[in-house]
Amino acid sequence: MALRGWSGSQLTLGAINTGGNTHADFFRGTLEEVRIWQVARTREQLLDNLFTRLKGDKKDLLGYWPFDSASTTTSAADHSLRGNHLDLGTGTSRPTVVQSTAPVSTDTAAVRSALATPFHRTISAPPAAAEYADLQYTAAGEAFGVLKRCYSHIKDSAWNLTTGYKVGDLVSEWVSQIQFDPQLIGYIEGAPPSRPRTSPARPPPPNPPAAPVSPSSRRTPSPPPSPLIVNGASTLPSTSPRAPRSTRTS
Numbered sequence: 555m556a557l558r559g560w561s562g563s564q565l566t567l568g569a570i571n572t573g574g575n576t577h578a579d580f581f582r583g584t585l586e587e588v589r590i591w592q593v594a595r596t597r598e599q600l601l602d603n604l605f606t607r608l609k610g611d612k613k614d615l616l617g618y619w620p621f622d623s624a625s626t627t628t629s630a631a632d633h634s635l636r637g638n639h640l641d642l643g644t645g646t647s648r649p650t651v652v653q654s655t656a657p658v659s660t661d662t663a664a665v666r667s668a669l670a671t672p673f674h675r676t677i678s679a680p681p682a683a684a685e686y687a688d689l690q691y692t693a694a695g696e697a698f699g700v701l702k703r704c705y706s707h708i709k710d711s712a713w714n715l716t717t718g719y720k721v722g723d724l725v726s727e728w729v730s731q732i733q734f735d736p737q738l739i740g741y742i743e744g745a746p747p748s749r750p751r752t753s754p755a756r757p758p759p760p761n762p763p764a765a766p767v768s769p770s771s772r773r774t775p776s777p778p779p780s781p782l783i784v785n786g787a788s789t790l791p792s793t794s795p796r797a798p799r800s801t802r803t804s
Contacts, residue, residue: 567619567640568649577647585649586656590617594693602700602720605663608633610723623651662719665705681707687724699724 568585569577587607593614603609608618618634630640642648657663688700701724704717 565617565638565640569647575643575647577643580647584652584654584656585619586621586654587658588617588619588621589615592616596690596693598690599692601718602702605657606659606661606720609720621654662703662705662716664716665719675709677707677709678711679708681705685721689726697726699726 566577567588568581570579572578589608591614599611603611607620608615612618612635615634616636617632617638619630619640620633621630629642632638632640659665683703683705685701685703688702689697690700691697701721702717703719703721704715705719706713706715708714
């Protein structure tokens with residue numbers, strides 16, 4: 555099988571192109587899920603797409619040939635984004651389509667149809683499935699998201715967990731920071747504090763001058779009261795009222 559529109563020496567699968575349309579050293583076996591990438595793949599990326607069809611993630615894919623019955627009628631159709639279809643050849647160089655026994659399905663390798671394959675066993679309880687998000691990094695350090703599925707079942711009184719099946723790619727977008735369960739610790743009442751302002755000290759105000767006193771407003775002290783002479787004895791008049799007294803004279 556050679557790339558259509560290219561010379562046979564560009565890419566040939568399953569044989570060696572010896573020139574023109576002649577081939578030699580044919581591959582004795584089956585081919586399925588052939589993928590050619592232009593970048594290095596991490597170990598986790600290889601395991602995510604090991605036993606299943608490729609889902610998304612075709613940006614760096616140069617060629618993808620699943621070799622199923624629908625893609626091998628006239629040529630081997632390329633399922634990448636580049637359309638590198640393969641010519642199947644004619645006569646003895648044309649490969650034969652056979653039923654594949656490769657462990658490639660639409661689910662994880664541990665989950666198989668009990669009616670289609672003999673690789674099945676009984677379990678002690680119904681299985682359970684759950685899907686979860688997984689953050690990964692490419693070989694270049696770029697982050698991307700993957701949606702995965704896991705299965706659990708009980709076999710011989712033991713719990714078995716099967717993880718890692720890739721369901722598809724996720725779009726990673728930065729939204730914002732999120733706070734969970736905010737709590738009020740305290741609060742401040744009133745205006746926020748401000749920086750103190752300093753100013754140069756001012757001298758105290760001078761004492762007001764004394765008001766002038768006019769001569770008419772000055773009070774002249776009254777002279778002391780003159781004594782009264784009664785029967786040769788002197789006495790001062792009382793300033794408070796007293797009861798009248800009688801005196802006798804000889």
